Amino acid sequence: MSHTVIEGMEMERLDRIALFQGNIYGTKYWRDSVCCCNSTGEPLWIFQHQDIKRPVGITLDKNGFVYIDSDGNNSVVVVSSDGKTCKTILSEADGIEEPYGIDINKDTGMMIVSSKISEDSIYETAGVYKI
Template identity: 70%
Template sequence: MSSEDYHMLPAFMQEISSQCKDHKKKFELYCSFLASPCYAQCITDEHRKCQDMKPLSDILKQVKSSASVQLFHQDLKNVKENLDTSIKFLKTRISTINTQKTKAVEEIRTCEPLWTFQHQDTNYPGGITLNMNGFVYIASNGNNGVVVVSPDGKTCKTILSETEEINYPYAIDINRETGMMPVSSQVREDSRNHDTAFVYKI
């Protein structure tokens, strides 16, 4: 393990040592009574009354071969495999998204208008939408009307105006399945303008 990786470990793991802190020697024995490893000289000090002293290597072999450790090892292996799979999936998704982004940017750069439309009946358009046949519907805020433009952008016709109580329309939409067209407009009542919406069948 590199020094950099070691310093990234939790503090309690960094404090784990393979040497006796009193004698500065590598652990050789394990005391079952005190449940701690020790060095041979520790027997005459802290462990002189302890009876059950076993070679540390034997204890480690028992631990490594125990069912719980084997199960834990398998769990860690499964976690690693799941993480590797997740990382691979995320990298693939990131690559796909970047490819889609690049393609979308290129399409935007090469996007050209089919036609442009200017007419005196479409002054300050507040909203625009399409029906299923390609006709363009414009809420003309400055003309108090709704104008429909042909799919080729060459002709237009005002289909709603102040006669139908359209006043400063600012939003429009079309449900292509039902043919219903809601228009957000204003109504003059009590010397005040009130926001409202009308729904038309086209």
């Protein structure tokens, strides 16, 4: 196994990261944002929106759309591949409560989201959705 260390990335600390087509995508929990940088760490875009609050999970679909678990407003938000627009696709009405994990099977288009069942519950669940 070989590896490369990216030193001096221009992006400040990323909380959660994902790779897609040679780019690095990451969330910034305390900055309520998501960003994309190239393989050398140069920023390509940073996206902030009121629908993204305390992002805790990140994944991408086969087309490069970025899916974010937004813990601060109990939602899942999809950001366009160019980092210019977003749309909330799941919310509390869909059973999303304090989401903390997300992944997409790029072959099948199935998305899994981990979250609590309710605010007063210690139980956790995972919902599977077709995107």
